[in-house]
Amino acid sequence: MKNTxxxxxxxWLILFGGILLFVLLAQFLNFRIDLTEEKRxxxxxxxxxVLSGITEPLHxxxxxxxxxxQGGMRRLQKSxxxxxxxxxxxSPEKITFSYFDPRSIEADKQKEFILSLTEYGINPTxxxxxxxxxxxxxxxxxxxxxSNAEYETGxxxxxxxxGMSPDQTLNQSIENxxxxxxxxxxxxxxxxxxxxxxxxxxxxxxxxxxxxxVEALDGDFELFKVPLEQANTPADLVGFKMIFIQGPKETYxxxxxxxxxxxxxxxxxxxxxxxxxxxxxxxxGGEGTLAMPLDMGLDKLLFRYGIRVNKDLIQDLSFGYIPVxxxxxxxxxxxxxxxxxxYILAGRMQEHAITKGLDVVEFRFASSLDTxxxxxxxxxxxxxSSDLSRxxxxxxxxxxxxxxxEPDVKQFGIKNLPLAYLxxxxxxxxxxxxxxxxxFAKEDFKESGNGKVVVIGDGDVFQALTNLxxxxxxxxxxxxxxxxxxxxKLFLKNLAQYLADPDGIIASRTxxxxxRPLNKAKIAQEKxxxxxxxxLAPVVxxxxxxxxxxxxxxxxxSRRVN
Numbered sequence: 001m002k003n004t005x006x007x008x009x010x011x012w013l014i015l016f017g018g019i020l021l022f023v024l025l026a027q028f029l030n031f032r033i034d035l036t037e038e039k040r041x042x043x044x045x046x047x048x049x050v051l052s053g054i055t056e057p058l059h060x061x062x063x064x065x066x067x068x069x070q071g072g073m074r075r076l077q078k079s080x081x082x083x084x085x086x087x088x089x090x091s092p093e094k095i096t097f098s099y100f101d102p103r104s105i106e107a108d109k110q111k112e113f114i115l116s117l118t119e120y121g122i123n124p125t126x127x128x129x130x131x132x133x134x135x136x137x138x139x140x141x142x143x144x145x146x147s148n149a150e151y152e153t154g155x156x157x158x159x160x161x162x163g164m165s166p167d168q169t170l171n172q173s174i175e176n177x178x179x180x181x182x183x184x185x186x187x188x189x190x191x192x193x194x195x196x197x198x199x200x201x202x203x204x205x206x207x208x209x210x211x212x213x214v215e216a217l218d219g220d221f222e223l224f225k226v227p228l229e230q231a232n233t234p235a236d237l238v239g240f241k242m243i244f245i246q247g248p249k250e251t252y253x254x255x256x257x258x259x260x261x262x263x264x265x266x267x268x269x270x271x272x273x274x275x276x277x278x279x280x281x282x283x284x285g286g287e288g289t290l291a292m293p294l295d296m297g298l299d300k301l302l303f304r305y306g307i308r309v310n311k312d313l314i315q316d317l318s319f320g321y322i323p324v325x326x327x328x329x330x331x332x333x334x335x336x337x338x339x340x341x342x343y344i345l346a347g348r349m350q351e352h353a354i355t356k357g358l359d360v361v362e363f364r365f366a367s368s369l370d371t372x373x374x375x376x377x378x379x380x381x382x383x384x385s386s387d388l389s390r391x392x393x394x395x396x397x398x399x400x401x402x403x404x405x406e407p408d409v410k411q412f413g414i415k416n417l418p419l420a421y422l423x424x425x426x427x428x429x430x431x432x433x434x435x436x437x438x439x440f441a442k443e444d445f446k447e448s449g450n451g452k453v454v455v456i457g458d459g460d461v462f463q464a465l466t467n468l469x470x471x472x473x474x475x476x477x478x479x480x481x482x483x484x485x486x487x488x489k490l491f492l493k494n495l496a497q498y499l500a501d502p503d504g505i506i507a508s509r510t511x512x513x514x515x516r517p518l519n520k521a522k523i524a525q526e527k528x529x530x531x532x533x534x535x536l537a538p539v540v541x542x543x544x545x546x547x548x549x550x551x552x553x554x555x556x557x558s559r560r561v562n
Contacts, residue, residue: 043090044508046501047182051091053189056148060084060097060181063122063141064157072170073127073140080144080157083177087185102141117141120154142173146184153187155180159357159490172357179508183497186505187219194241194500197226202296203249205463212464212476213244216489217496228252233444234262242269242499245298247459249278252297255437261301261430265449269499274298275459276309276367277394279342285324288399291365302455304430306374307421309457311394314366314419315341317412318386323481324400337481338403345486346419348384353502353509354422354494355382359487362479367457369418376426376448381418383491388412423453452499462492 043051062084064077081097088095102124105113114124122143142158157180160169196217198210205213214223221241231237236259243263252260264270275294283289293311302308320343323335344363349355361383368391371379390412432447464473468480477488497506 043086043178044505044511046504047087047178047508048090050182050186050189050505051087054091054093054095054185055189057094057096058091058185058188059147060095061100061145061147062097063100063102063117063143063145065099065101066127066138066140068138069140070127072166073142076142076158076170076173079174079177083181087181100145103139114141117143117154120145121156122154123156125158144181144184146181146188148188151188153184155184160359175511176357176509178511179505182505182508193219193221195239196221196223196496197237197240197243198223199228199243199245199248200225201227201229201250202252204246204459206247206249207460207463207465208473210246211473212489213246213462213492215464215473216462216476216492220493221496221500228256228259231259233440234259234266237263237268238266240268242271242496244271244273244462246273246462247275248296248298250296254297255439257297257301258431258437258440260298262446264305264427264451264453265429265446267449267451269452269454271454271456271495271499272298272302273456273459273461274302274309274367275365276311276457277313277365277396279313279365279398281398284398284400286399286401288397288401291394291396291398293394301430302453303372304374305423305427305453306372306377306379307423307453307455308370308372309455310368310370310391312367312391313342313394313396313398314344314363314368314385314417314457315390315392315407315412316344316346316385317341317388317407317409318345318347319343320345320362320479321481322400338400340403341407342398344385344389344419346383346385348386348416350380350382350384351510352380352382352422353506354498355491356509358383358491358494361461361488361491362477362486363419363458364460365458366419366461369421369455369457371421374423375428377423378425380422380424382420382422382454384416384418385414387415389414389417391417419458420454420456423455425450427451427453452502454495454499461488 062077062080064073064080066073069077084095084097102110102114102117117123120143122141124139124141127138127140143154143156145152145154147153157177158169158173159176160172164172196213198205198213200210210223210225217223224240226237226240226243237243243260245260260270274296277291278294279291280289291313299309319339319341321337322340322343324338342365344366345360346363347360349358388409391414426448427450428448429446431445436442436445462476464476465478465480466473474480475485475489476492477486477490478484479486494506494509497504
């Protein structure tokens with residue numbers, strides 16, 4: 001009797017003992033194996049470093065909710081959840097999540113809350129949903145909120161380039177989930193920020209006095225307006241992570257150029273937004289005005305680094321509009337929007353961490369860029385014009401009346417002109433084998449160095465426009481004429497993050513997930529076969545296995561009886 005009881009209990013003891021051993025080992029062994037081809041469930045090392053700095057539990061509110069979401073939105077929703085779970089697996093502290101619908105808030109508080117979401121770039125989107133009663137519109141909020149015990153931040157997660165198909169936009173949004181979530185977490189746990197110098201003293205930032213940059217980078221970087229003439233040595237600039245020069249109108253001195261050169265030689269990051277010609281838009285009415293070549297003294301420095309801003313203007317048939325007075329209605333002058341090929345709506349992006357997935361960036365009076373030989377420097381074009389562009393050499397006539405006739409498409413035969421360049425590598429100083437400016441010691445001079453230089457042939461691309469009603473500055477990228485928000489702000493934010501830490505979390509934006517759509521024709525042809533296989537095959541296999549086990553047990557016990 002005892003042997004029989006032991007015989008019956010033995011398998012159960014082994015089973016529970018194995019489970020207990022597995023639970024104990026799980027407390028000490030923590031590992032994940034990602035068997036997907038694209039490593040969907042693995043994180044960039046920089047993201048892991050951010051997560052390692054978490055010292056308290058975090059919570060993620062997923063705002064993308066709604067009834068009867070389409071397949072693509074459900075896939076994005078599921079991907080957000082999976083990304084949070086992956087982050088939680090790597091984090092030393094708990095990262096929890098829940099779904100939250102902003103529309104569930106009381107009516108008197110809902111509007112205020114939705115307006116607060118716009119501060120994080122989360123704008124509501126109308127989504128068409130097929131229902132039994134027909135096609136209906138549903139308001140969704142494609143974003144997330146990340147919070148700890150004290151603070152909260154957010155991020156928009158549905159992003160893509162103009163002209164992309166819905167599937168491509170969704171796929172690119174999924175690719176960028178790691179960056180968006182890790183960047184939001186970084187803002188919460190790392191309030192310290194790097195310093196950026198905005199050079200002034202030469203008519204820079206004349207449009208908005210730097211408001212656009214300050215508003216765009218607030219919370220990520222500390223920005224300072226720096227009169228370059230007050231810097232005594234290159235060491236005075238070393239504390240800045242990057243230096244921005246935005247549309248100067250006065251010439252830089254030899255001494256100032258030397259300071260910028262040595263800043264780059266010391267590993268600094270220099271961003272130069274330089275106009276090739278001077279345009280006075282206020283005189284574009286009537287017979288118009290001439291845009292004349294502009295030389296601010298920086299051309300020779302950039303030429304040494306491997307790039308040239310040409311003395312011309314680009315026109316593009318992917319253009320914006322400019323308001324002009326178009327006659328009277330009664331006793332009131334009427335404002336009309338005039339097609340303006342000098343305002344380029346650039347939507348073709350390089351597959352780079354800075355520009356991947358960017359929507360359209362607006363350029364106003366951009367000059368073309370050429371690269372020249374510079375040993376050791378890698379030149380990467382970031383943004384391009386459309387397939388229908390042309391270049392007008394200075395002096396360029398700028399007149400509203402030229403737009404009264406439709407442009408001749410045949411004259412726009414240049415494709416994809418580079419509008420912004422990133423230069424990286426080993427730079428050679430402009431002052432190598434030359435006399436140094438007065439007041440600088442030869443022993444402190446650096447002949448070469450590893451820095452980064454970004455050159456854009458438009459001095460206004462990071463300057464904000466003003467509200468038409470009260471003249472107050474708008475957020476960077478907002479166009480008061482077309483009521484459109486362009487991606488200039490996001491371009492600036494990505495650029496600053498890349499220059500600050502190119503191997504940081506910004507590098508996760510280069511991840512690529514391949515779209516693998518199902519073959520609809522094959523599905524229609526083989527639907528019955530695969531349904532039968534999935535439904536009947538498991539039943540048949542289990543029946544065969546059960547019958548085999550029954551036959552073995554029957555033979556085993558029949559022998560004992562005999």
